Amino acid sequence: MSAKFSLDDDSVVVIVGSGAGGGTLADELTKRGVNVVILEAGKHYTQADFENDEWAMFKKISWLDKRISAGGWHHTETYPNLPAWIVKGVGGSTMHFSGLALRFLPHDFKTRSTYGEVKGANVIDWPISYEELAPYYDIAERKMGVAGTKASGLPEMPPNNHYKVIAAGARKVGYKDISRPVASNTRVNDGRPACQQIGFCMQGCKIGAKWSTLYSEIPRAIETGRAELRPQSMVLKIEHDKSGKVSGVLYADKDGRQHLQKARVVCVAGNSIESPRLLLNSASSMFPNGLANSSGQVGKNYMNHTTAAAIAIHKGPVYMYRGFDIAAVISDEAQLNPDRGFLGGYHLEGLALHLPFTAAFMKPGGWGREVTSALEQYDHMSCVWVCGEDMPQEENGITLHPTEKDQYGLPIPIVTKTDHTNDAAMRRHGLAQWRKVSEAVGATRVIDMPPYPASHNMGTNRMSANARDGVLNKWGQAHDIKNLFVSDGSQFTSSSAANPTLTIVALAVRQAEYIAGAMQRREL
Incomplete structure (x- = not known):
């Protein structure tokens, strides 16, 4: 049963956002x-709202508030506005x-020690190691139900x-590390059904086999009677007291009315x-x-992975859209090998696109015989x-537009990025x-x-020892x-070549453990 907390209740932890970080944090804190109070800017969709249609779901659930x-x-x-x-x-x-x-590799936490100084990049080591995070990776794989991992079973x-x-092409060219660790049930698990191979995994899983905090962590947190979820609540500003400690958050509800929710701790996700x-709007x-x-690093060092995409056309039918959207993942190139002419590494991720997205992404704005x-x-x-790993650069980041405001009256964000x-x-x-x-398996054309635009956004509030x-x-x-805590991918110090969700969840579990302990000891 959902709790109901007063706006004046300054004993609560306010979590801004309900995704991989915020949703996991809510589950782990309430458990302790x-x-x-979870404040989520967007609507509360259910699986009944999901459609097996790429464009319909893109328009329905995407963050389409103006950005530059x-x-x-x-x-x-x-994609000037996306x-x-x-x-x-x-x-x-x-x-x-x-x-x-995917897990980060051990060297991903020690990029400065591993690579040395990188010209034009702002590379530092994380203040934690792979060994410290490994037990939390186990917990995350179990929570998410990552198929094919020892932790999930x-x-x-x-x-x-x-x-x-x-996989056949990969083996022919000598690749050996071919896998598919995906957070989707291969048998009934955690109250969710097994994957039915529907193939619209990125449009919201209609049956709930793929892990999402929407129907896993958040309902579990609410069932404890210690969590209140407030959707369509856009946080405008974090308030603080005279001593400099945060004291609450100002947010606008779906009707535009503003409310101040007091807080003992604020976690931004x-x-x-x-x-x-x-954080910048809370000046x-x-x-x-x-x-x-105080470091001037808020909004700096934005990373979104070094990405590229391609399609291959084969002599016979492949039907890539049938089954789970992630196909074979080739991880051999994620290992360190500077002889290739670059630092870090990358994964080759087989990712099915349905026909509408294939048409849109192949040649944006273009058409003609080449495409048809x-x-x-x-x-x-x-x-x-x-x-692949994206190098942090101080000039890549999030800044506030000097004049243009959004529907909440906040300066719209400018996302600046230039390749290293x-x-x-x-x-x-x-x-x-x-x-x-x-070509090793006979492809006749590669485009x-x-x-x-990726969903992998990292950096901008990074961890540092100093x-x-x-x-x-x-x-x-x-x-x-x-x-004040940050509980999402913006805390990443490096990007690695691994998709960020598993690491966000592992860090959130670890952070919840720390916050609950510190609250108990009256340190927070």
């Missing part, structure tokens, strides 16, 4: 006896994510034809664009540059998404390797596509304000 793509990246031209493809709704982007749940997702085609935007005379920003001749052979296609030379070299290598994999280098300490706690 902590009362929470700036800088030297492709989106400035191809720098990221994320969700506005209860459950956040766990509704839309593909389900791929769930068998691997059965291979569909798309998987078989990519609004994604790597909205979280720094909120005051005590914090003139924004909350938690490919689309005629849609059922013969295989598809890849190259997902390392990113460009990795992208070229990944596309060349995909071509080899495809490189411009990268489309307060001058970042925004948060090793618990995701602001260096400047001890009862």
Whole structure:
């Protein structure tokens, strides 16, 4: 049964956002006896609202409030108002994510120690190690039901034809690390059914086999009687007291009325664009540059993975759209090997696109025989998404528009991104390797596509051992304000080549443990 907390109740933990970080945090805190108020900007959708239709669901659940793509990246031209493809709704982007749940590698937490100084990049080590996070990865894999992992005990997702085609090509060129660790049930688990291979995984799982905080963590938190969920509640500003501790959050409800919810602790989990935007919008005379920003690093070091996409057309039908959307994932190139001409690594992720998205992403704004001749052979296609480490650069980041405001009266965010030379070299290598994999199984044509907006947003409120280098300490706690936490991918210090969701969940479990303990000890 849902709790109901007073606006004046300053004993609660307020969580801003309900996705992988916020939803997990709510579940873990309530389990430990902590009362929470979850403020979510978007609507509360249910599985009855999900449609097996790419464009219908894109329009229904995506965060489409105005944003501006700036800088030297492709989106400035191809997607000027859609720098990221994320969700506005209860459950956040766990509704839309593909389900791929990869762990960071040990070196990903020690990039400065591993790579040394990287010209043009702002590389530092995380203040935690892989070894410290490993037990929480186990918990996250169990919570999410990651098929094929020891922690979950769930068998691997059965291979569909798309998987078989990519895996065959990968083995022919000598790749060996081919897998598919996906957060979707392969048998009944955690009160959710087994995957029925419907294939619209990124449109919200209609039957709830794919993990999402929408129907896993958040209902569980509410059932404890210690959580109140307030959808369509856009947080405008975080307030603080005279001592500098945060004291509550100001938000607008669905009718535009403003409310101030008091808080003992505030946890910001609004994604790597909205979280720094909120901290910057919360500037005051005590914090003139924004909350938690004594380092000047809030909004800086934005990363979204080095990505590329391509399709291959084969002699026979592949039917990539049949079955779970993630096919074979080739991880051999995620290992360190600077001889390739770049630092870090990448995964080649088989990712099925349905016909509408294939048509839209192949050549944005273009048409003609080049496109139509490919689309005629849609059922013969295989598809890849190259997902590689993105170097943090201080000038890449989130800033507030000087004049333009959104429907809430807040300055709209400008997302500035320019490739590092390392990113460009990795992208070229990944596309060349995909071509080899495809041609090894007889592909007749390979078409490189411009990268489309990703859901992988990281950095902008990064962890750092030294307060001058970042925004948060090793618990995701602001260096400047001890009862302010960040609980999403914006706390990442490096991006790795792995999709971020599993790591966000692992960090949220660890953070909840710390917050509950600190509250009990009266340190918060």
